[in-house]
Amino acid sequence: MKTDFKFSNLLGTVYRKGNILFTPDGTCLLSPVGNRVSVFDLVNNKSYTLPFAHRKNITRLDLTPRGNLLLSVDEDGRAILSNFPRRIVLFHFSFKSPITALKFSSSGRHFAVGLGRRLQIWHAPSVPGTERGGELEFAPFVLHLDLAGHFDAIQNIEWSSDSRFLLTASKDLTVRVWSLDREDGFEPTTLAGHRHAVKAAYFTADQESIYTISQDGALYRWKYVAKERSPDAKEENKDLRWRIVKKNLFSQSAKLKSSAFHARSNLLVVGFSNGLFGLYELPSFNMIHLLSVSQSNIDCITINNSGEWLAFGSSKLGQLLVWEWQSESYILKQQGHLNSMNALAYSPDGQRIITAADDGKIKVWDVSSGFCIVTFTEHTGGVTSCQFAKRGNVLFTSSLDGSVRAWDMIRYRNFRTFTAPSRLSFSSLAVDPSGEVVCAGSTDSFDIHIWSVQTGQLLDQLSGHEGPVVSMAFAADGSYLVSGSWDHTVRIWSIFGRTQISEPLQLQSDVLSVDFRPDGKQISAATLDGQLTFWSISDASQEHIIDGRRDVSGGRKITDRRTAANNAATKSFSSITYSADGLCILCGGNSKYICLYDVGTGSLLKKFTVSVNTSLDGTLEYLDSRDMTEGGPSALIDDVGDASDLEDRIDRTLPGVKRGDAAARTTRPEVRVAAAAFSPTGRSFCAASTEGILVYSLDTEFIFDPFDLDISITPDSILDTLQAAKQAPASASPDGNEASFLKALIMSFRLNEATLIRAVYEGIPASDIPHVVRSVPTVYLPRLLRFIVNATDETPHLEFNLLWIESLLSIHGRYFKDNSGILAPELRAVQRVIHEIRDGLxxxxxxxLYELNYLLSKPLLTGKTSSVTNRIDEIEPTAVSDHV
Known part of the structure; x- marks a missing residue:
């Protein structure tokens, strides 16, 4: 089994904190998710997560106007500059302190950051091929200006359209106008007049006016005009300065939290702390919409370049919304779990992932798109386990609300609810593979309850355990049920036999998780002492033990007085699962590591790091004395009383609570893996962590992966080769054209730039496809097949793409058959797109056919029968169908 799994995607979380932004073309939305950045493609309905990660949660990010460079900054002011289209990290930099605002200039040559009260303007990195000439720089960040003038933190930065001036809005109730370079007759100007902290300031499109917005909902319009004087005043004594020419109030009882302004269309969007947002047309201040999109603060708002889509982010509920205001419809509406996830399950076809969490919700995530497609909210308590049956058509879930529910995954509804005679909180679940029987265990009662799925009746209660039953699993053939309990035993039940006598297997510590091998001949159990124990089902004999305490151990909490190596809380596995072939077992627990073991030898094959985000507890290995104070760790010191606003100083938290809305805000989430699962194909696995659903896959594709590249291969040389092949006469050489087309195709694959490959691919004539395919080297065949599959999904050239697929499979069929194991993902993708084309046609x-039958059934106009009508009458319906 292959073990080189790579991070592929992050699901289950769509927004945490910071600002969101659209790409320059307005088709993609970037959202900070913890210490990573997720990209939501709103046109192709897909999402992906950039492969790099920060050391702490991201607070600010911005793109250059060209959309090629992404700058993201975390809570400590550490920045990562990356090539956004190719997802490559270019440079790491530290601003030495947390930043509160970040904005690239309209020209893309500078960017401004707010470091508390100071404003810094930096030269943006130059890009090869731009006007500034372009070799790669050794030091991309060069400080241009370091300005001071505000008395409190800068909250927003806005550049003018010509990149000569910029505005800074601050908590000191003022807005300042700065110039990028020294301007004749210009001095930095302060705009004062607001009574609360200024949230944002914007230039109009003509730069003749400035709009400022404060936290109390006041909107001021400023213009550079003279003070009104008496008619007798002389003309030359006019005092020209920025003055307030109009004041407007939003008349909301809630505080204004965020805003965005689209200068070309004069649209202003504001978000409030009660979840309302308003859309206004300026300067008339006409309210177009006032709607509620959330029940908590709208922390961030952005508008795409065309001004059609509005994006909202709410960190408390983890919501991300994109709304088209003209049609009043949602483009995107996603929300993660409010609390930690407890369980997950792959659907049998591997296209869906089910997550269950403490918030009582069950979410269905599409693996290919990364979006949540269905949310079930019938449970009133935390959902503890989930499992599929009936080939993925039925989902079973157990909950702390005392119910086990069955869900129809075709119609997405709850069709059966199972309860016990007395009120119990169910913590574990197991379903017979046939879907006829469902079993559940509880922490309140030590019995195992068995129900009939058809009737919903309680069939039996299995007694024997002397402690809470925390994990159960059925064998693949349904003949045996294994259960693990805190009473240090694992029991094997034959519930369909004449006698339901269990076989107890004694262990040295509490059992946390059990699982059956897919062939049903072996079981494994994870215990609190960090050991994995394996038994044979045939004779109930112990086969071997894996000691995983050293492997899983890692990470310490901020309140721990010992290092990670001496922390007993992270030395056990709480979730284990076999791979599809039964050769490996995947283990996760209250640690930052996921371990993959070989079952036969007991050796550790690979160790995956869940997160390097130090904003979470359990990611650091050693104690940092710089973070310790006389009052304890600096991260846990309550500074609520130092807030400037009364609303922020009020402490509504409950002492000791760590999860839920009443949790103390000074406690930090802990990194852990609640559950892990292999996909049915074995090509990927997912883990439910504090960050979200981490998906690791063998089929990861790199955006920029040059192959056998040399200095002569450039985009211009590729296009020149393609153009020469088109202009060369076909009669000049028997294989001349084909060789030129083949050369251009191979050069494009070596550079591996999607747009160039697409141009060469579509530039090859259909008659030359078999000749080109016949000469393609075998090392390029997987890449070519993968590209054609993607082109079939994205381009309308059905026949052209099918000609390529037919030529590849007919000419190189032997190669694909001999390497079917390695090329399985590509071959499955080809089968999928062919089925989609067939179904669409x-x-x-x-x-x-229905339209033609309808037209033929209509009476003809008298005296106006045409030859075309007569021709339609002669066509048989079957012939019409075949022709179409």
Whole structure:
């Protein structure tokens, strides 16, 4: 089994904190998710997470106007500069202190950051091929100006359209106008007049006016005009300065939390602390919409370049919304779990992931798109376990609300609810593979309850355990049930036999998780002392033990007085699962590591790090004395009383609570893996962690992965080769054209730039496809097949793409058959797109047939029968269908 799994995607979390922004073309939305950045493609309905990660949660990010460079900054002021289209980290930099605002200039040559009260303007890194000439720089960040003038933190920065001036809005109730370079007759100007902290300031499109917005909902319009004087005053004594020419109030009882302004269309969007947002047209201040999109603060708002889509982020509920205001419809509406996830399960086809969490919700995530497609909210308590049955058509879940529910995954509804005679909180679940029987264990009662799925009746209660039953699993053939309990025993039950006598297997510590090998001949159990124990089902004999305490141990909490190596809380596995072939076992627990073991030899194959985010507890290994004070760790010192606003000083938290809305805000989430699962194909696995659903895959594709590249291969040389092949006469050489097309295709694959490959691919004539395919080296065949599959999904050239697929499979069929194990993902993708094309054509022909039958059934106009009508009458319906 292959073990080189790579991080592929992050699901289950769509927004944490910081600002969100659109790409320059307005088709993608970037959202900070913890210490990573997720990208939501709103046109192709897909999402992906950039591969790099910060050391702490991201607070600010921004793109250059060209959309090629992404700058993201975390809570400590550490920045990562990356090439956004190719997802490559270019440079690491530290601003030495947390930043409160970040903005690239309209020209892309500078960017400004707010470091508390100071404003710094930096030269943006130059890019090869731009006007500034372009070799790569050794030091991309060069400080241009370091300005001071505000008395409190800068909250927002806005550049003018010509990149000569910029505005800074601060908590000191003022807005300042700065110039990038020294301007004749210009001095930095302070705009004062607000009574609360200024949230944002914006230039109009003509730069003749400035809008400022404060936290109390006041909108001021400023213009550079003279003070009104008496008619007798002389003209030359006019005092020109920025003055307030209009004041407006939003008339909301809640505080204004965020805003965005689209200068070209004069649209202003504001978000309030009660979840309302308003859309206004300026300067008339006409309210277009006032709607509620959340029940908590709207922390961030952004508008795409066309001004059609509005994006909202709410950190408390983890919501991310994109709304089209003209049609009043949602483009994107996603929300993660409010509390930690407890369980997850792959669907049998591997296309869905089910997550269950403490917030009582069950979410269905699409693996290919990364979006949540269904949310079930019928449970009133935390959901503890979930499992599929009936080939993925039925989902079973157990909850602390005392119910086990069955869900129809075709119609997405709850069709059966199972309860015990007395009120119990169910903590574990197991379903017979046939879907006829469901079993559940509880922490309140030590019995195992068994229900019939057909009737919903309680069939039996299995007694024997002397402690809470925390984990159960059925064998693949349904003949045996294994259960693990805190009473240090694992029991094997034959619930369909004549006698339901269990076989107790004694252990040295509490059992945390059990699982059956897919062939049903072996069981494994994870215990509190960090050991994995394996038994044979045939004779109930112990086969071997894996001691995983050293492997899983890692990470210390901020309140721990010992290092990670001496921390007993992280030395056990709470979740284990076999791989699809039964050769490996995947283990996770209250640690930052996921371990993959070989079952036969007991050796550790690979160790995956869940997160390097130091904003979470359990990611650091050693104590840092710089973070310790006389009052304890600096991160846990309550500074609520130092807030400037009364609303922020009020402490509504409950002491000792760590989860839920009443939790103390000074406690930090802990890194842990609540559950892990292999996909049915074994090509990927997912883990439910504090950060979200981490997906690791063998089929990761790199955006920029040059192959056998040399200095002569450039985009211009590739296009020149393609153009020469098109212009060369076909009669000049028997293989001349094909060789030139082949050369251009191979050069594009070596550079591996998607746009260039697409240009060469679509530039090859259909008649030359078999000749080009016949000469393609075998090392490029997987890349070519993968590209054609993606092109089939994205381009309308059905026949052209099918000609390529037909030529590849007919000419190189032997190669694909001999390497079917390695090329399985590509071959499955080819099968999928062919089925989609077939289904689409079938629907199209049926629709055309119905339309023609409808037209033929209508009476003809008297005296106006045409030859075309006569021709339609002669066509048989089947012939019409075949023709279409």
């Amino acid at each position: 079938k629907k199209l022909t049926e629709r055309n």
